[in-house]
Amino acid sequence: MGQNKIKVLFFSRLPVLSSALASLFCDEVDFSYRALTTLDGLSHLKQQEYNGIIIIDLSKSVAAFHKIVNLEEASVFSLPFIFVLNNRRIKDQIDKRNFTTYDIIFKPFRFEDLLSKIRVLTTNLKMVDVSKKVLDGNYFDFRKNEIKSTKGGSIKLTQKENEIVNFLFKMRGEIVSKKILLKNIWGYNESVSTHTLETHIYRLRKKIQIGLGEKDFILNDNKGYYLSGSRSRRFKKDN
Template identity: 35%
Template sequence: MSAARPILIIEDDDALRQALADQVASSGVFQSIEAATLDEASQHLGAAEARFDSIILDVNLPDGNGRDFCAKIRKQGHTMPIIMLTGAAEEGDVVSGLDAGANDYIAKPFRVKELIARLQAQLRLFDNSEDAVFTIGKFSFRPASKSLIGADKKRIRLTAKEVDILKFLYRHAKRVVSRQTLLDEVWGYNASVTTHTLETHVYRLRQKIEVDPTNCRLLMTAPGGYRLDPSAA
């Protein structure tokens, strides 16, 4: 089973925010972190181990305008999909939100199932776009271009399977993923593929990402499987 994807919900209406968080969690696809103000949202985004795959952002918040906040975090380099919520759905409001960097715009009241469907659609687009960049140790991981870019700007090429392994482990950051789960997710239910195939790919991947492959800090073997620590130095 794929890991729940972390979503930041920024909404000052306590009842609506809680209802959103509950519904998002019940989907089994996402897990949510909540913020009632832009200041609180900034603290979440600036945390050392912050990792959000998407943001649900209200337009009118007690300490500022959601559109301005959207434009600000885009300038800071945050590229994840942002879906804005608003009580006004006039064309000018929608255009302003999209111009600020939002990927989608939903007017209140809305159906939560529709919101989740739109989230999933935006994430599918994002995961396969050039904008998808994930930090793993000293590397910028760019799945679309099948590459890792180091601090020295050197590009390391990855195979398609290495990309799939890294993406899946990243979604389960710091949690152990069993060998069988990786085989099922990366290769599908292919009876001809064995754990030896997986171990060979992991070995080659470590040669590319570890400073010392004999003393792994990023991609580690754990009881029954593997664990990725993207924040390791």
């Protein structure tokens, strides 16, 4: 049954609760725990294309609650969240625009109720083709090297173009420097210069503009590149 396990990542300030849940999940759930103070680790899940359910116990930390409900990066996950709360009045503060799918469970709760919510969200997760990503009305399928517009147009990408779009999508919400792009797309290759990257970006932009009618799909400033429609833009440092 190992291959069919539900992946669950649990953030909490209570290791004891984590241990109790882990013992109850047994063989059905691939359960892992992280301290609530490591919520910044969500950005790493985005880069790693984590495909599972994220449970966040916010019942003991008002500060963490406000941090996560306003987390703009959450909108790029297309992953299901379960929030554990103990105050029914604050649930309305969750910005539904930031989360594709989420559910709430209040303390005290029965383990069977939590497991039921996990199973429902897992069914929804399996219905989503994780190879297809929505980019402001366009569907990017990185397995087929293709971007399709909801208006009917489509373009095929070269392998490098595909890797560039995919990486910028992973880092959505951040401005990615040329150095970071070169390192992650071409690796440590001294023969590759920023001119190579700029040429690829130029050709990719032209292809997208002609094929999809999108002239502002990939944007840039003096710090680097980012995808249009990012709700916030922070500079991704060169390390």
